[in-house]
Amino acid sequence: MRRASNWLMVVTLLLTGAAFATCKFGVQHAINQIPPETRRHMSDTDWVGTEWIFRGMALQALAVTTGIIWVVLRVRASFLKWRLENSQLGVRSGGPT
Numbered sequence: 001m002r003r004a005s006n007w008l009m010v011v012t013l014l015l016t017g018a019a020f021a022t023c024k025f026g027v028q029h030a031i032n033q034i035p036p037e038t039r040r041h042m043s044d045t046d047w048v049g050t051e052w053i054f055r056g057m058a059l060q061a062l063a064v065t066t067g068i069i070w071v072v073l074r075v076r077a078s079f080l081k082w083r084l085e086n087s088q089l090g091v092r093s094g095g096p097t
Helices: 002-032 036-041 050-087
Strands: none
Touching: 002 050
């Protein structure tokens, strides 16, 4: 379970980096696709590259999902380890003597 948890953490970090890169460089790519003479006459380029921002948001949603799964697995593994350690201590009261 620890190996799967570590892989989920790596995937979460990679997806987060990919989401930010997609938003940043995708918008720049979309703006660079507009011819310079058209770009010069544009007063606003806010909506250019919106689809890249949505793609980045989808990647970030996947990153958040894998991050939540990672946290749940880590907490569950810690709880199971704690429970196993405490069950080996034996019953302290109420047991046969």
